[in-house]
Amino acid sequence: MNQRSNFIIDTYLMTKRSTIAIFRNPFIFIPNIMISLFFLLVYQAGLSGISNIPAFEGASYLAFILPVSIVSGAIGGSGGAGQSLVRDLENGYFSRLLLTPTSRVAIVLGPIIAGMIQLFIQTVLILLVGLWMGLDIAAGFGGAVVVILLAAGFGLAFAGYSVGFALRTKDAQASQAGTFVFFPLVFLSTTFVPYELIEADWLKFVSKINPTTYVFDGMRSVLINGWEAQPLIYAAIVIIIICSITITFASLSAKRAVNRD
Amino acid sequence: MSNQAIVVEDLVKTFKGDVKAVQGISFEVEDGEFFAFLGPNGAGKSTTIQVLTTLLNPTSGSVTVSGFDVGKDPISIRREIGVALQETGIDPSLTGRELLEMQARLFGFSKHDAKNRAQELLDLIHLAEDGDRKVGKYSGGMRRRLDLSLCLVHRPKILFLDEPTTGLDPYNRNAIWDEIRTLNREFGTTIFLTTQYLEEADQLADRISIINKGKIVASGSSQQLKKTVGMDVIDLSFQQNEDAEKAKEVLSSWTKDYRLTNGELTLYVDNGAYLLPDMVRKLDKEGIPPISLNLAPPTLDDVFLQVTGEHLEEKAVIKQEGVVSP
Numbered sequence: 001m002n003q004r005s006n007f008i009i010d011t012y013l014m015t016k017r018s019t020i021a022i023f024r025n026p027f028i029f030i031p032n033i034m035i036s037l038f039f040l041l042v043y044q045a046g047l048s049g050i051s052n053i054p055a056f057e058g059a060s061y062l063a064f065i066l067p068v069s070i071v072s073g074a075i076g077g078s079g080g081a082g083q084s085l086v087r088d089l090e091n092g093y094f095s096r097l098l099l100t101p102t103s104r105v106a107i108v109l110g111p112i113i114a115g116m117i118q119l120f121i122q123t124v125l126i127l128l129v130g131l132w133m134g135l136d137i138a139a140g141f142g143g144a145v146v147v148i149l150l151a152a153g154f155g156l157a158f159a160g161y162s163v164g165f166a167l168r169t170k171d172a173q174a175s176q177a178g179t180f181v182f183f184p185l186v187f188l189s190t191t192f193v194p195y196e197l198i199e200a201d202w203l204k205f206v207s208k209i210n211p212t213t214y215v216f217d218g219m220r221s222v223l224i225n226g227w228e229a230q231p232l233i234y235a236a237i238v239i240i241i242i243c244s245i246t247i248t249f250a251s252l253s254a255k256r257a258v259n260r261d
Numbered sequence: 262m263s264n265q266a267i268v269v270e271d272l273v274k275t276f277k278g279d280v281k282a283v284q285g286i287s288f289e290v291e292d293g294e295f296f297a298f299l300g301p302n303g304a305g306k307s308t309t310i311q312v313l314t315t316l317l318n319p320t321s322g323s324v325t326v327s328g329f330d331v332g333k334d335p336i337s338i339r340r341e342i343g344v345a346l347q348e349t350g351i352d353p354s355l356t357g358r359e360l361l362e363m364q365a366r367l368f369g370f371s372k373h374d375a376k377n378r379a380q381e382l383l384d385l386i387h388l389a390e391d392g393d394r395k396v397g398k399y400s401g402g403m404r405r406r407l408d409l410s411l412c413l414v415h416r417p418k419i420l421f422l423d424e425p426t427t428g429l430d431p432y433n434r435n436a437i438w439d440e441i442r443t444l445n446r447e448f449g450t451t452i453f454l455t456t457q458y459l460e461e462a463d464q465l466a467d468r469i470s471i472i473n474k475g476k477i478v479a480s481g482s483s484q485q486l487k488k489t490v491g492m493d494v495i496d497l498s499f500q501q502n503e504d505a506e507k508a509k510e511v512l513s514s515w516t517k518d519y520r521l522t523n524g525e526l527t528l529y530v531d532n533g534a535y536l537l538p539d540m541v542r543k544l545d546k547e548g549i550p551p552i553s554l555n556l557a558p559p560t561l562d563d564v565f566l567q568v569t570g571e572h573l574e575e576k577a578v579i580k581q582e583g584v585v586s587p
């Protein structure tokens with residue numbers, strides 16, 4: 001039969017299965033949404049006063065902190081893809097899938113796409129909460145779409161990382177530990193204040209090389225300033241680079257995991 | 262096409278760190294045959310199954326399943342075989358019905374056909390009532406039965422079952438035995454089963470290979486294997502090792518062969534019922550009366566003992582039938 005339609009059906013089935021698994025286990029996605037909303041509410045409540053400092057150039061702190069909430073949610077949501085593959089490896093379902101004629105790529109792709117669906121729903125939810133809290137998106141509806149796209153791109157990169165890590169270690173604890181890069185990624189950046197206000201030189205340096213900074217910048221530009229080319233191009237380039245790296249890592253690990261030697 | 266379901270020649274499987282799991286085994290299984298691999302922990306049973314079912318590449322040797330080479334055409338093999346690995350392969354967040362439907366869809370069934378097939382199988386394994394519960398809530402026996410039904414979804418011609426009844430209670434064990442017997446006898450499904458249970462191999466299989474430490478040490482039907490042992494088997498146990506040693510000396514002229522394992526003396530004799538009273542009298546006279554004795558036709562354990570020098574199962578388990586008190 002024709003290969004392509006089989007591949008599409010396989011991917012659809014694998015995605016459906018992972019999506020069911022995510023939404024049937026509220027412990028997988030509820031805490032993640034909670035943490036994101038927590039960031040949004042608590043930082044907004046506690047820190048919004050600092051946006052009076054000139055370096056914020058009159059931006060609302062809500063628009064400034066919203067990308068932190070979205071990115072942390074994106075990381076958590078897409079990190080689930082790796083966790084779900086580890087669960088498959090541990091409960092033997094991965095082998096059962098390998099014993100079917102199913103495309104090996106679809107087996108790994110399913111959880112990733114399911115993670116992206118979760119991420120999309122979360123991002124929309126956070127944006128809605130933001131709007132309800134009085135967010136005014138400078139670039140309008142298109143700006144919201146850009147925020148979602150950047151979140152998805154960054155999430156995909158992190159999904160690649162978590163899947164690669166999961167398939168390499170094949171161990172729940174180890175791959176749980178792997179998700180701890182979340183902290184440096186999210187917090188060693190322009191998380192709470194603009195670059196100019198960061199005190200320590202080392203943190204300035206780290207935030208320059210942290211890809212998350214460029215994703216924050218891209219999101220903030222559409223939320224606060226409207227349409228500006230440079231931050232969006234930088235964000236896109238950074239996302240393409242890290243996606244290529246992590247997805248290559250994921251494919252290599254996947255090859256090793258289904259390797260039959 | 263050939264009427265050999267499985268052909269294995271000089272199969273070697275070595276894992277990293279020079280673990281020689283399978284060390285050059287050869288065997289054939291005919292279409293429709295019920296074939297069993299009998300062997301203790303670590304014998305290489307699961308490794309062999311994983312090579313035959315395309316999960317592992319052979320290190321060397323050739324393996325053909327349903328006429329296809331495992332290295333060259335694994336996908337064709339996967340369409341023809343059903344596999345229940347030693348560990349069940351189940352996603353606990355789905356229901357039994359969802360897992361069965363998913364499995365059918367992955368083998369190319371339409372949505373409609375997949376639904377029907379799932380219902381059929383739920384009925385077959387008596388899980389219809391629990392079909393819509395999450396598998397995570399199933400008991401061990403229910404999981405096993407579901408796992409078995411998952412490998413039947415696409416009506417495979419060859420079934421691989423790796424220790425399908427290990428750890429099950431007698432009720433579930435019998436249910437699975439009936440099931441696979443029916444598949445073999447009524448649907449002509451070729452079956453390759455591995456087990457550590459003598460009784461399982463004895464009751465179910467047309468032909469048995471005994472595997473130990475990565476090598477096949479004996480093959481044949483249960484009857485043929487038992488014949489190689491001799492006529493009867495007498496087990497004598499003694500208070501002390503030395504007594505068993507001494508008994509061996511005393512009785513050596515009457516036996517064809519013997520085995521001595523910590524305080525237990527196993528004798529292979531031509532006419533056990535006739536010899537036994539004389540033997541006991543003789544041992545009594547020597548002052549080393551056995552504390553228990555047992556006369557029985559040979560079991561597969563005796564075959565195993567004879568070819569490997571060790572018992573396959575704990576003595577206590579086997580000694581349930583035909584115990585004669587002195």
Ligand SMILES: Nc1ncnc2c1ncn2[C@@H]1O[C@H](COP(=O)(O)OP(=O)(O)OP(=O)(O)O)[C@@H](O)[C@H]1O
Nearest residue numbers: 276277280282300301302303304305306307308309
């Ligand atoms: N992936 C692996 N890597 C390294 N060694 C392995 C691997 N799988 C199995 N082995 C080793 O190969 C040998 C045979 O193992 P195998 O699982 O085939 O035995 P078995 O007959 O199925 O035993 P059991 O009855 O306990 O299931 C053992 O020594 C085992 O430790």
Ligand SMILES: [Mg+2]
Nearest residue numbers: 306307308347
């Ligand atoms: Mg095994």
